[in-house]
Amino acid sequence: MPQEIERKFLVRDDSYKAMAYKKKRIRQGYICSERGRTVRVRIQNEEGYLTIKGPSDVSGMSRYEWEHALSLQEAEELMRLCEPGMIDKTRYLVQWGTHVFEVDEFYGENNGLVVAEVELTDEKETFECPPFLGEEVTGQVKYYNSFLMKSPYSKWGENLPENCQNKG
Numbered sequence: 001m002p003q004e005i006e007r008k009f010l011v012r013d014d015s016y017k018a019m020a021y022k023k024k025r026i027r028q029g030y031i032c033s034e035r036g037r038t039v040r041v042r043i044q045n046e047e048g049y050l051t052i053k054g055p056s057d058v059s060g061m062s063r064y065e066w067e068h069a070l071s072l073q074e075a076e077e078l079m080r081l082c083e084p085g086m087i088d089k090t091r092y093l094v095q096w097g098t099h100v101f102e103v104d105e106f107y108g109e110n111n112g113l114v115v116a117e118v119e120l121t122d123e124k125e126t127f128e129c130p131p132f133l134g135e136e137v138t139g140q141v142k143y144y145n146s147f148l149m150k151s152p153y154s155k156w157g158e159n160l161p162e163n164c165q166n167k168g
Contacts, residue, residue, distance in 0.1 A: 004053070004065035005123055008143055011114040012134035016103045019130070020092035026104075029082030033146040040146070041070075041078040044091075048075025060139015061123050085149035097128035109152030115143060 028042040036055035042048065048071060054064030070078070087110070092103040099118050106113045115137070118127055137143045142151065 002065055003062055005062045005120045005125075006117045007061060007120065007136065007138045008140075009116045009136050009138075010134040011103060011116050011132050013132055014114075016092055016094050016101070016116070016130070016132045019094045019096075019132075020103070021095060022093040024091050026087070026089050026091055027079075028087045028145065029079050029085070030146055030149055031078065031081050031083070033083055033149060035141075038146045041075055041082060043072065043075050043079070046072050048072050048078075050075075050078065056139060059123060061120075083149070085152075087145050087149055094130060096130040099127045101130060101133075103132070106148070106153065109154045110148050111154065113148070113153040 024045050026042060026044050028040055031039040031041060038051075038053045040049075040051045040053070042051065047069065049067055050070055051065065051067040053066075056063045086108070088107040089104045089110070090107075092105070094101045094103060094116075099120075101116050101118050103114065103116045106115075116130075116133060120127070141147050142156070
């Protein structure tokens with residue numbers, strides 16, 4: 001089974017923008033956003049993708065992930081089947097050491113949130129931290145895109161839903 005292993009961090013400043021070698025606009029919705037299984041439709045620039053993710057392991061770093069490329073038309077059609085709410089963000093790619101950090105700057109109801117992720121080949125793999133990395137939030141459910149769709153960052157001053165369990 002294909003596994004995704006990643007760590008997630010808040011971003012402390014916008015220095016990542018000058019460091020980025022590429023950026024892309026992403027819109028995504030969820031056909032299913034149940035805890036432990038998500039089916040996501042993504043339009044990235046002019047490309048479409050369907051992604052299925054399984055539950056995270058205990059550390060929150062690793063989970064099953066399957067992705068399939070779609071035509072733009074197929075992705076747009078599937079977007080109509082998505083649950084209410086949409087994720088809109090720009091992803092900046094920053095090479096730092098031997099790793100690529102994906103920095104997501106969110107818009108809409110998640111405006112103001114900026115999160116960086118680094119994919120790893122092993123949970124114990126070490127990496128160099130770029131200066132823009134802040135607090136680690138790996139495994140904290142409220143930072144999952146599927147959660148942000150239902151409980152946007154702009155509303156976090158209000159109480160989080162009961163099913164939100166933050167680790168760490």
